[in-house]
Amino acid sequence: MAEARTAGLSRRRTRARDLLSPCHGVRVTALTPDSLLERAHALTAVTGAVVSHLSAAVLWGLPLPRALENLTVIHLTSRPGRRAVRHKHVVGHQQSLEPEEIVSGARVSCTSPLRTWFDLAGILSLDELVIAGDFLLRRRNPLTTLDRLDAFLDGKHGRAGYRHAMRARSLIRADTDSxxxxxxxxxxxxxxxxxxxxxxxxxxxxxxxxxxxxxxxxxxxxxxxxxxxxxxxxxxxxxxxxxxxxxxxxxxxxxxxxxxxxxxxxxxxxxxxxxxxxxxxxxRGWSPGSVPEPGRRHRARATPDSSDTNGR
Incomplete structure (x- = not known):
């Protein structure tokens, strides 16, 4: 309320019907587009959390299954020492993030493309995770490189989702268009x-x-x-x-x-x-028993763990 008074808004004005409250302590005009970015901006301004997981994936444009594209909830990650955000329509997470795993934009801070993809390992199926990984390495305007992806995964050994991510890595290829x-x-x-x-x-x-x-x-x-x-x-x-x-x-x-x-x-x-x-x-002369010539297939550096039958 102190900030509202400083801005010249009375208590009655902050309760007016033309204002919405996306979270405690925040008021926005009802004319403000109810977009993910606007809602995330309001929430992170108060909580100091970072947009992550599926919400960060949407902001980065990563392809997601249709059922997950338009979720009403927002995923927010709080760093160690701060409680996970508890609010209606918010999925709160608490996990350690390296400085390079956070990207600060004009409106919100969200997890980096690589960290976002890694967090999706606990949500997406194998094929869905590979599709998202290929998107990171797309031919036009890629969000990362294979070397950076491999270096990133080297630092995640033993973390939740690592095995599933490595299975996906063995199938990820660069230079796709869609x-x-x-x-x-x-x-x-x-x-x-x-x-x-x-x-x-x-x-x-x-x-x-x-x-x-x-x-x-x-x-x-x-x-x-x-x-x-x-x-x-x-x-x-x-x-x-x-x-x-x-x-x-x-x-x-x-x-x-x-x-x-x-x-x-x-x-x-x-x-x-x-x-x-x-x-x-x-x-054209191929048969199931044919042995592909060297270079015909792309080779992946990562080797999936065959014991990881559930992929998680």
């Missing part, structure tokens, strides 16, 4: 197909660049394109047709997939994406 590329790659691997390359440049016989297919098998000259919703526009469709014609002229087999191809048509059936890619590989 979460669906990661989902498709994991789907193919899980069904026994060789791991494809990611956005590997394709050239014609004269050495001229053609395109960077989403996924590919260079030896068999198979390009896999995942076409999301934005590919439905007339302009994009024309561009895609031109893209694929040039690849086929260069001797490549092009497999175009959509969201529909990622889900089995009926229980017990394999996803159409797997069936189509397997058929293309077989057509």
């Amino acid at each position: 979460p669906k590329e990661t989902e498709l790659r994991l789907l193919l691997i899980r069904h026994g197909l060789p791991e494809p390359g990611i956005n590997v440049p394709m050239f014609d016989e004269a050495g001229c660049w053609i395109q960077d297919p989403d996924l590919s098998y260079e030896q068999e000259k198979i390009a896999i394109q995942y076409d999301g919703g934005h590919h439905a526009s007339p302009a994009q469709r024309r561009s895609d047709i031109f893209r694929d014609e040039n690849a086929r002229d260069a001797g490549w087999r092009v497999v175009v997939l959509t969201q529909w191809h990622l889900t089995p048509v009926a229980p017990g059936m394999e996803p159409p994406a797997v069936t189509r890619v397997r058929a293309a590989l077989t057509e």
Whole structure:
């Protein structure tokens, strides 16, 4: 109330209906957007806590399962010596954070991209954690590097979530363009197909660049394109047709997939994406017993702990 009086607000004014109270001691105008950032700003201003876990993931733009994207609760982490925040619509955590694990913005302080991803190890499934990890290392505007990720994990040995994070690390790859590329790659691997390359440049016989297919098998000259919703526009469709014609002229087999191809048509059936890619590989001479040539598969430095059956 002292700050309110200093600002010229009476007790009656602070209780007016056009003001909201996101947490004790804070008043904001009802016209203020009820966004995560605004709510987090109000809460952290009073508690001194750091936005973390799923809330930090949203602020960093990490891809999350649809069920977790629009949660009404906010995750806040208090450092040792301070009690975890207890408030309606708040999930309070108390844990030690290194200085480099906190990023201070204009409105709030939140956990760093790497620390946020590591905290998600206790929340997300293996595939979901890999998708979020690939996003950190995306081709455009990456939030970190593989070396930094590995160095970070080296310092988390034995911590809660470490084993699950290391299992995800063994599957994380850099230079992706979308979460669906990661989902498709994991789907193919899980069904026994060789791991494809990611956005590997394709050239014609004269050495001229053609395109960077989403996924590919260079030896068999198979390009896999995942076409999301934005590919439905007339302009994009024309561009895609031109893209694929040039690849086929260069001797490549092009497999175009959509969201529909990622889900089995009926229980017990394999996803159409797997069936189509397997058929293309077989057509080009691949067989399940084939040994991949060196360099065909990406190698990960981290080795998952086979004893960690629950991944947590």
